[in-house]
Amino acid sequence: MAERNQCLAGWMARHQMTAGELADAVNDAIAVFAGRRGRIGERTVFRWLSGENRWPQERQRRALERVTGLPATALGFAPRTRKESDVRRRRFVGVVAAGTTAAALPLPLPAAPASAAGPPRVGTGDVIRLREALDGLAAQDAAHGGHGLEHAALAKAAEALALQQQSATQRVRQRLFALAAAFTATAAWSRIDAGQLDGADRHLDRALMLAGLAQDSEREMQVWNLKAMLARQRRDYPEAVAASRAARATAIARRSPLHASLAHARTAVGLAHAGDTRAALARLGRAEDTLDKADPTQPRAAWIAFYGPAELYSLTAIVRDLVGHPAQAEAASHRALAALPPAYRRNRALITARLALAQLHQGDIEHACATSEHVFTTMAGTPLPGRLRQTLGDFQRELIARAPARIAAEWSDRHRIEWSRP
Template sequence: MDTTRNDLLAAWMREHGHSSNSLSEAVNKALELLTGRRGRFDDASVRGWKAGRVTWPNAATRAALKDVTGLDATALGFVPRGRTPSTPAPQQEDPIKRRTLVTGGVAAAAAAAAPGTAHRRIGMSDVDRLQRRFSAIIASDHRHGGLRGIEQRAAALADEALNLQNAGSATHRVRSSLYASAAAFRSSAMWAAIDGRRYDDAKAHMREAQALAELSGDQAIKFRIWSHTGTLYRHMGRPADALAANDVARNLHITRRDPMFASLGLARQMAIHGVELDGTGLRRAFDQAQAAMDRADPDAYRPVWLLAFYDQAELHSLALSAHLSLGDHAAAEYHAHRCLAALQPHMRRSRAIATSRLAHAQLAQGEADAATHTALTVPADAATQHARVARMLQEFGAALRATASGSPTVQTWTEHTAAWRARV
């Protein structure tokens, strides 16, 4: 069959830095958002489009292509059925001329919408720069956690991502990525507020993050925000609301596509079951979360926020929290040791939290000396500056004095905590 190469599509791909692989992946994602089912295109499919072997994709594919590129199929060089390529039509214009007309039209519209605003083209490189700065915030969160400064930096980065939306023209793909980035940054601000026990601030970030996630259409960030919402309600002592929010996250179809998301949703459900004193549900959720994690492809693409924290250590950390809430202190101690053995060295905040919980589990089993020795290993900065850790250690001290009043162990603990406070 005689075919005519689709030079317009090839030109658009060169201009926007797309390979056949990256364009097929973007179209697959757009199809998933449009239809609920992920597309099955690959680099060979895109090469077929460029070679002219496919002259008019089906309606769903055309809609996905428009979402990715911002252009109709004819503007990308595809030919409707019944029209021959030789028929004079817009798609046969010179690519450079068309590109000038298209971008010029967008520029004029933007200038009319925002008088006095300098116009420029916003691209994925702008998104990438924001994401690199986001990585630094995540790293700081793992070292310290809960600090208001981390919350403020994340919120400011979200505002910066939104400001970029109005700074120039962009494809649908870039705009969706900016909304997803802004939602991720606001979600990190929400998490820092939860970690610092600033629950009113966390709720304000939550509402903003949920709206941004809907604008982005990004399933991964929707999962993150609803999962964080469940955690917020769990810390606030509202388990029914926590389960409802976590169910929203668990019912997103990304959990069916990637077992790692399913595992995280089940792990957080397990922690809520602990607050509800539902031991059967807790143990079942742990087994299901472990099985889902074992099924997950270790090489699959996942967002940086998930890769940064969710692993075997975090699963045991959530099990530790759940069993402490349930009052099963022997099981809590078991999961604490498994968590601490698996934690990566940079996860300083997580190590301080797990160590504090381990001390509680040991003390509840009558092991005052071992528990105190464990609690003394928590670093001074975490013990005095991290709201959750500081509160857990205050509660540990009160429980220690109640169970071992007048003992040398209590004296040791009192002297050590005084030295911590003197350093602040």
Template structure:
């Protein structure tokens, strides 16, 4: 029987920059997280799915696909056994179907609440909040592993909408409603961060505005800090230091920074990075010392949100100093902070390690250390080098600078041969 090519899966892979081999590796990792046993998918398996030779993978494989893509199997073009494959679905149809399912879910909840003889509207409680917070933990983990992916941004935005839909699905106390708004703001701020990390700045601005409104409704100082601090980072990456200072000042003025020195430290650390972009050497040095002092004063046992404790530590402080000194053109200081960051970096911080290693290579090359810099750049994993927008851009710029610094050298040849392997490795 003739097979039908799975156009939906093909489109998803193209949109997210995946080859058959790279997707198989992501699925293997996801399956291990789900089952505790490594997956054994390979490029051939993905090509079979893509070609339509396997139309309905088993349950474990479908769960792995959902973990990687955030989508159910039918949305990826898979067809349950016994059903006839329909014509390829357009992106507009998929979006319409998603909106229709969301609307039907809300309508069904409202209808159940209003049905004659019903016990009453559904009661939304802290268990619903805790379920959303568990999903937020998954988003944080995906960010640290992959960073910047459009799929992470889309999944976080969808979960923000899910949290808002609960506001209309039943009755709740004011405390629960505040928590739901805080969850929605947290998810939206993660979508914003993924867009920043992927250099999709226009989308990040849209997420930022939505997140700011939700944070105000929640009244949660911690999530307000996260969003305004992210806003400062967004403007810094966009080359707008004045706006970056203003946004970060909003974060640093919140009461939470006076109650908890770790929040104050993060605000100062990001201020330091902006000083670097603004070519303010004295401000950079001063705020690094202040951020380090605040971190040392912070109670290590204090109860803090996951998004903060999962990433902010001495490694991140040195990472921001590395970025600041690179922007300032002080490559010796940048290299020092790069090595310190890598020494402190926790094992699960895959995205951060790739970014820091790329920046360190730039700092070494700018000092004329072409061989050492190239060896450093070669330590960046192929998937990060090809699929993470910030890392890809930094390594392209590194290659151009290397060719300008040592044209025709064996080091340039070695780098060219190394980057050629990425086309087959991912």
């Protein structure tokens, strides 16, 4: 029995692509270097996925590589024999020498050539190209913070909306609406992370409308999650709880334990801020139980890639500190730092700042000041996001209230430049 091609299946799952859509994208890619579209269908893709066809025809492989930006071997394909591999490699080198190297390049994938019947068709290749751009913004956010991404995100949202006005299938149109919603939500997040709250509501309302046009509950939950965070920063805790509950009511949260867990945790934070300790801790327990049911190996959208044990420990630390359990908050912060992937530099700095606060709330002033030093070393060379500066502002105010004046003044003088740098 043939072994299923998990590499190709995983790539399709990450890009939310059906067999028919991959076939369309490959056919469009074939048109780029062959002059007319290919004729493969879903059945061919199913044979690739099942492992029945372990080495597609040469032009199909070239088209797959163009669509995905990956070599065929990275997609789980392998030639049957060394001899066949050598022959095909010589043919490929000859083609490259003839000047057709474009077939080996990664996305973007051009649309099929225009015909007399109408304008160029917008296809799956355009969707993939925009999704790669969205993933790139998510990577920048993880490393440096979301501040500064607003302009780029809005430009990509406009591009997605412009494309959906062209000739495209209904499925592609919906995906472009969903991408426009995601880019617009990213623009809102850029303002939230920068602490520039004016204008974020406008972006989020538009993102929610676009998600509705896309009929995409994943994007709807993304927006409600950000609305909860925005309301919390504005200290409108009833609205923060209401937005978190709206996130829990989305279809994606009802069927995905991962999304449900995030919604429960966000609700817990809002309730803790509102002073409802019992309900906050109960909701936190729901978040933990639900996350245990999530499959960490399943592909996920870029916007929720950050959520897992580390982020839940971080939110637990916030809740525990707010309800008056600083020792438990400190322990949760340490767990968060231990579990956090290295790529999440901004999150590491935020967790460290909250760890310092939890230590300060226990009266461990020297330890708290030493911990806070790591915030600046973690973000060295990068301006501090607004949310991080706000957390450090909370630390400074608490330090002034709890520590001898000399210690508070020394801390403020030492970090005045880093803390206030825009």
